[in-house]
Structure formats: C-alpha cells, structure tokens
Amino acid sequence: MAEPIEIQTPFIKLEQLLKLAGAFPTGGGCKEAIQSGQVQVNGAVCLLRGKKLHPGDQVTCGGHIWQVITP
Structure with missing residues (x-):
C-alpha cells in the first residue's frame, strides 16, 4: 500500500x-538513486x-511506495 505524501x-x-519522504538522509543519496x-x-x-510530480502520481524506491496527494 502506498504511503501518502501531502503537498x-x-x-x-x-x-x-x-527527501521529504525520508528515503535518503541526503540529497546526494536521492540524486544517486535516481x-x-x-x-x-x-x-x-x-x-x-x-x-514534476502531481497529485495521483506514485513513486517507488527500495521497496517503498509513495503517492502524491493534496489536502
């Protein structure tokens, strides 16, 4: 199940x-993974x-799934 990330x-x-999701401790880690x-x-x-990610988009990395949502 996707973890919601509210923007x-x-x-x-x-x-x-x-970075917001805490997937990596540094921006460099994010850059390298991407x-x-x-x-x-x-x-x-x-x-x-x-x-650019918009509400409804899903991101998967390292076994985690995040979904962009709005309030």
Missing part, C-alpha cells in the same frame, strides 16, 4: 519528494531528478 503546491519535484535507475514513477524508471 500544498501544484507539483513537487522527484528529488524533493524523496540517476542509477532505482526510482520508478508510475511504474516506469525515471532518471530525471527534476521530474
């Missing part, structure tokens, strides 16, 4: 979401750190 803005960038193909957005590998 107050129209979108959040992929790297920011991973660039090495360890992160999926809506079921597809995403290599773009700045990928």
Whole structure:
C-alpha cells in the first residue's frame, strides 16, 4: 500500500519528494538513486531528478511506495 505524501503546491519535484519522504538522509543519496535507475514513477524508471510530480502520481524506491496527494 502506498504511503501518502501531502503537498500544498501544484507539483513537487522527484528529488524533493524523496527527501521529504525520508528515503535518503541526503540529497546526494536521492540524486544517486535516481540517476542509477532505482526510482520508478508510475511504474516506469525515471532518471530525471527534476521530474514534476502531481497529485495521483506514485513513486517507488527500495521497496517503498509513495503517492502524491493534496489536502
């Protein structure tokens, strides 16, 4: 089951979401995971750190799943 990540803005960038979710202790860890193909957005590998995520999008990394939601 996906863990909800609530945003107050129209979108959040992929790297920011991973930091917000606590997936990695540093931004460098997020960057490395994304660039090495360890992160999926809506079921597809995403290599773009700045990928804009909108409500309804799902991110998978390291066995965790997060879903972007709004309040």
